[in-house]
Amino acid sequence: MRPHPTAVTAPDTGDALVARDLVKTYPGVDAVPALRGVDVTVSPGESVAVMGPSGSGKTTLLHVLAGILTPTSGSVHWRGRDLARMGDAARTALRRTDFGFVFQTGHLLGELPALENVALPLMLAGVPRREAAGRAAAVLATLGLGGLERRRPGELSGGQSQRVAIARALVGRPGVVFADEPTGALDQQTSAEVMGELTRRCAQEGAALVVVTHDAQVAGWCGRTLRVRDGRIERPATPDRPDLATGTPNTSDRGTPPTPRDAAARSRDEQTVWAR
């Protein structure tokens, strides 16, 4: 195996998601890199908002962090394992077991009732159907969707659909939930409600959250904000202060949803961006 550039300097990553010096150039004729040297650390249980203009590389960053895209150079470590060194099948399995995803328009399967949409990832992981359905119903109930289990996505409002998508992302007890503009298609009021649920439930489950958003209010609900511009993270702050930058692991907070005001206050205090 070829020596990995970051193998020597591999930080003491512990349980975190750690990306170092990410460069991503999409194949193409006159390709400009979509990411040009990004460092990110996402600690267990923390919530990170990713903001930036359209085309700045937010989605690319999310996909590289989640092992969907392979970076052109640089590394991503998850719980000490280098994603680049895992096989394709192992990375796919990792996305199933360790990560959860929420997309802008849910992308729930239209033919399946809400309950089965949520149970499907568990069934894919080999959980027997009955148990998967039970766990899915429990998660739906915590999101205020009790009674809607048999509805299909076409019979749910936009906000309800996104809650089902959140339930689907959380049902496998992931370490990190990735959300790409999860409330981009919702009105402001619903958007605030859904984001509240997303941050609250991730905190309850102890899952870290990485959420791309255009909405400053939405970003306010997160522990800190990364600003991306032209494939770089803006306003690089003092490096190597993970104690400051990664937010509080908040063992004490677990189980109590952060109120919007708390989250906003925290985000003002901890605007430190941990980037080189």
Add this chain to the structure above:
Amino acid sequence: MRAALGLWWGLQRREAAHDRRPTLLAVLAFAVSTTALLVSLGGTHAFVDRAAVAPPGDEYAPIYVVLALVACALLVVPILTLGGVAARLGVARRHARLATLRLAGATSRQVGLMTLAECAAQAFAGAILGALGYALALAPLSLLAFQGRRLGVDELWLGLPLVAAVVAGVVLLSVASGVGGLLRVVVGPLGVAARTTPVRLSAVRVLVVGCVVLAWFVVGQLTQQVGMAVTLGVLAAVVATINVLGPYVVMLSGLAVARLARGPETLLAARRIVDDPRSTWRSVSALGLGVALAALSSVGTVIAGDAGADPAGAVLGADIATGSLVALVIVSVVAATSTGVVQAARVIDQGPQYRALALAGAPIPFLHRARLREVTIPLGATIVLGSVLPLLVLVPFADLAGIGLLVRTVVAIAAAAALTVAALAASRPLVREAVRL
């Protein structure tokens, strides 16, 4: 209108290559159904021709005409179904473009006319290709021998006016079907786009079918009194009721499988079947019908072979076997095209959902397995229903010749099913493309 036309043309030109695939699928479906229709009509034409010049004493010539008419009547249903699939594809795929045009200020009348024009253009292109396919098929078809001599190309050729009429008919039918689709969109735009709990098909269907089958038994007893026309009419009604019963059976089997499913691929496949039992039925009905036809005719052949030692009767028996095989080949190609086109269209429609599943860690083989099951569950049910009953009837008559025929029938059915599954596999690249990361 000129502005709207200009916009339409612009959209048309700029459409990325992959957005044209639904159009290509529709043209392919129109082409295959036109070829199948012309070949079936051509075969019937050949026997009518022969009967016209047959010596007065030939009592078998009219039987051939009747059998050819029956086969043609049976084939027309799946062929028209395939044409309907093509027309639906043409209309349903245009929502986004219609919305753009409406936003740009085109009236709904203008948009409707453009849609119908496009639909007609696709049908015309497909029908012309289909007519070419028919012309090319004439030579190999003329190798088949019936009544002890080969079919001539001149016997199989319908003549230019008739071929032109068929092409025009295909275009007209597609436009009619397009109008139906447009009306649905106009009446309930959400009803078409959003997926709501599927309306359960009602058990009244079973009642209707029961009545028709009863009528068939009655008429079967009275054939002498009511005459051939009425008998054929009731037979056509029986075939039509298969299309009434089919979606209902498909829905029931889908519900049962969904309830019992253990694995995620079976669950997803069953839910998709229940979601649109009519479209599922459309994609397998042709094969079910062909299978029933093949099985029934092999029963008939064995019984006929047992009954008469008369040489012309033996030729008739062999000709029925040949003819039913030809019909099975036609129906298999039509069925495989239906399945392939319906499934490919579903992948194109559900690209975002497939992609989201893959991003969230669903392996691509899982998607393939779910799609395969979506076809094999109804296909298996149809083949069992269509073949097991006639074959069971055959067993008591099974002497050595019968067993040979039985084997041939089973092999033919298996080949037809394999062709359908292969047509499904042809859309695998679409899945890979939809989920490409």
